[in-house]
Amino acid sequence: MSEDSKMITEIFGSKVFNDSVMRQRLPKDVYKSVKKAIDGRQSLAPVLAGVIANAMKDWAIENGATHFCHWFQPMTGLTAEKHDSFISPTSDGKVIMEFSGKELCQGEPDASSFPSGGLRATFEARGYTAWDCTSPVFIKEDGKNIVLYIPSAFCSYTGLALDKKTPLLRSMDALDRQAVRVLSALGNKTSQHVTATLGPEQEYFLIDRSFYERRLDLILTGRTLFGAASPRGQEMEDHYFGTIHERVASFMHEVNVELWKLGVSAKTQHNEVAPSQYELAPVFTTVNVATDHNHLVMETLQKVANRHNFVCLLHEKPFAGINGSGKHNNWSMVTDDGINLLEPGSTPHDNMVFLVMLCAVVRAVDKYAKLLRGSVANTGNEHRLGANEAPPAIVSVFLGEQLTDIFNQLAKGGATSSKQGGELKLGVSTLPPLPKDCTDRNRTSPFAFTGNKFEFRMVGSTQSTAGPMFVLNTIVADILAEIADELEKAKDVKSSAQKILQKIANEHQRIIFNGDNYTDKWVAEAEKRKLPNIRSTVDSLATIMDEENVDVFDRQKVLSKVELEARTEILLETYGRQINIEARTMLSIAARQIMPAVVRYSRCLADTVNALKTAGIDAKVQESMLEKISGLTDSADKALKDLETSIEKYANTGDASGKAELCRDLIVPAMCELRKFVDKLEMNIEADVWPLPTYAEMLFLK
Ligand code: ADP
Ligand code: MG
DSSP states (O other): OOGGGSOHHHHTTTTBOOHHHHHHHSOHHHHHHHHHHHHTTOOOOHHHHHHHHHHHHHHHHHTTOOEEEEEEOBTTSSOEEOOEESEEEOTTSOEEEOOOHHHHHEEOOBGGGSOOTTSSOTTOOBEEEEEOTTSOOEEEEETTEEEEEEEEEEEETTSOBOBSHHHHHHHHHHHHHHHHHHHHHTTOOSOOOEEEEEEEEEEEEEEEHHHHHTOHHHHHHSSOSSOOOOSSOSTTOOSTTOOOOHHHHHHHHHHHHHHHHTTOOEEEEEEOSSTTEEEEEEOOEEHHHHHHHHHHHHHHHHHHHHHTTEEEEOOSOSSTTSOOOBEEEEEEEEETTSOBTTOOOSOGGGOHHHHHHHHHHHHHHHHTHHHHHHTTOOTTGGGTBTTTBSSOSBOOEEOHHHHHHHHHHHHTTOOOOOOOOOEEOOSOTTSOOEEOOSSOOOTTOSEEEOSSSEEEOOOBTTSOTHHHHHHHHHHHHHHHHHHHHHHHHOSSHHHHHHHHHHHHHHHTGGGBOOSOTTSHHHHHHHHHTTOOBOOOHHHHHTTTTOHHHHHHHHHTTSOOHHHHHHHHHHHHHHHHHHHHHHHHHHHHHIIIIIHHHHHHHHHHHHHHHHHHHHTTOOOHHHHHHHHHHHHHHHHHHHHHHHHHHHHHHHHTOOSHHHHHHHIIIIIHHHHHHHHHHHHHHHHTSOGGGOOSOOHHHHHHOO
16 A cells, blocks of 8 residues: 555554554553653653663664664754664674663763853763653654654753753643642642643745745745845735645645654644745644654655755745744643643633633733743744734733633622623525634734633744743743642632732733734834833843843743853844844845846946947937946945945954844844845846846745
8 A cells, every 4th residue: 555545544653652652562561650751740760761762672673763863952943863873783793783771861962062052161062862751752764764763851961951842841840830739729639730732833935946046045044135025915815725736735745644654743734824825733732742743844844845846934034025934832731631721611700720820821921021022032033023014022912802801800809701602693594503702813912812722923933832832831830839829828719819810800901902913003002001012132132131030930940040041142142143144145145146137237238328329319218227227236235335344343243142232233224225225126127137036936936
C-alpha cells in the first residue's frame, strides 16, 4: 500500500515512541514508572533509563534509524541537534548497535557557540542537555538520514537555563502548584494537577521558488527590503477562506501527512487575509508538547515547500503594505481529571472556579501588560505591533458581551445572571435555526476570550511559543498564588472569593476592551486609561528588567535575575544583529543591482534624447522622464550614503543595548528613507530592466 493511501489512523503517530509503543515494548513495571513520571511529575529512577533506552533503540532501528540526537531549543529561538550513531566498534573489527540509559538522559554539547547572554564565560564551554520525558521521542527522516529525536532541556555547567524549554517547564510547574492550591481552597479535592494547554495557529506565506532565488533580501533576511506596492493588494478581500489553489492544496496535503506521522495533530488549514498567505492549526495539547510540535510545523512547512518549488516565508512581515503573519496562541488550563478551568458552562455567573480563573488571568494581563508585550518583541514583530496593523502594541482583553456583563456585576458585588445567546433564524424554511453563541468574536483584540480559552494574538509567526507561554503561565501562577493565600486563610471561602473577584473587577476594568482595536480612537482612549503603548522593540525589551518582572520570575522560580538579564541581553543583541544584516543587505542590493540598472536605463534615455534632438525632433517627454529618474537616483544615492555611515557607527558602538538603540534611532530610519526612493524608481523604470521580482509577481503568480 502506498504511503498516501494508508489509513490516516495508521499513519498518525507512526514515527512516535508514544504511549502505545511504550506499553507494547516496555516491561510492565517500567511502563508504569514512566507513566507515573510523566503524569505525576516525578523524575524517573536512573536504573530504568537503560531499559527504556534499549527499547527505544530497537524500535528506532526497526524504523531505519542509524542515529539519535538530543533535540533542544537554545536561545536562538530555533532548534538544535547533533547526531550520534548507535554504532559501537567491537574487537573483531565489526560494530554493534548500542544506546545507553545515560545517553538517553543526558547529553553534553559544547555550549560555547550558543547565545548565553554572558551566563557562560568562554572558558566554561560545557553545557548539558537533559531528556524531557513529558514530550515524546520521535523519528525524523531527512532525505536518507533517519534519526531518533529526544526532546531535551539545555543548561549551563552551573545549571542555569540556556534554552526556552527549561523556563517553560518551570512555569508549568508553577502554574500547576498555584492552580491546585486555588482549586483545593474552593473545594475541589479530586484534581491533582493542572496543565497549561496550547493550540498555536501558524500563519505563513508561500511564494514560487524562482522569485525567491532572485531576491537576496528574502534569502538573507526573510523579508522584502524593497518593493513597490502591487496595483492589486488584499483590498478585494477574496483570499481569506477562498478556494485553495491546487498546487497549494497538494503542498498542504503533504505537510499534513508528514506532521501526522510525527504525531502532530494538524487539523485546520485555510487561505489567510493577504494574497499567498495561509494558516495551519493543530488540535491543542500541553503547552510543552505544543511548543515542540510548533517547531516541527515550521520546519515541515519549509521542508515540504521546497519539494513543491515553493518557499515558505515565516517572517512576521515579508511584504510591506499587506498583512503580516502571527501565531495566535490559544491557551487554557486543564486538570488531570479533564476539567477545562476556562470553560464557562451555561451559567458562568455561578461557576466560581471559572470566575476565579478568568479574573486571575485578567489581573495578570493588566498587571504585567508590559512583560507580555516584551515577550513578543522581536525584529519582525515591530512591523506588526503598532505599525498600522493588527494587533496593536496596546495590550487589552476582550471578554465579549456576556462575560463583560458578568465582570461588571462582579464589580458591584456579585454576579446573579448570565445573558444567553438564543437562536438565530435565517428566514429560510429549509435551514434549521442555529443556536447563537452568547458572545460575538473580535478579530482585532490582542488577548481575546474565545469561548473556553484565551487567544494571545500578538505572538509573531517566527517566534517559539515557549517565550510568550512561560510569561503567561508565570504571571497567572503568581496571581493564583495571591488568591490562594487569601482563600486558604478565609473562614468563609465563598464570601472571601466574592470579595477577591469584586476587587479584581474594580481594579482591572481598564484592561477590558471589546471594541475595534485598530482605530486611532482606541489609541487615544487607551492613553486615557493609562495602558502602555510600546511600539518599538528596543523600548519594549528595555522594560523586561523592571523590578516587578524580576520579582515575579523569582517568586515563581521560573528565572533567576541573572537568567532574565542574560535573556534580555540576547534579545537586544539579536535585534541589533538582524537590523544590521538587513541594512547591509539593502546596501548590497541597492549598490550592486538597483543603481547599476538605473544607470543603464538612464543611459538609454539619454541616448534617446540625444538621438531625437539630432534628428530635429522634440524630446520633451524623454527629457522629463530622464530628469525624474535622475532626481530619484540622486536622492537614493544620498540615502544610500547615509545608511552606509550609520552602519559604520553600528560597528563602532560597544554594548548590545547601545547597538540596538542605534538601530532604532539611525539605521531603521535610514533604511526607510532608502526604500522610499528605490520603490519610486521601481515605478518609473522599464519592467524588463528592473532587477528584482515585483510584489505583483511574487504574490499573485503560482
Ligand atoms: P479560530 O479561527 O476560532 O481561532 P482555529 O480552529 O483556527 O479557531 O484555532 C483554534 C485553536 O485553539 C486550535 O488549535 C484549537 O485546538 C485550540 N484550542 C481549542 N480549545 C483549546 C483549549 N482548551 N486550550 C488550548 N487551545 C485550545
Ligand atoms: Mg484564531
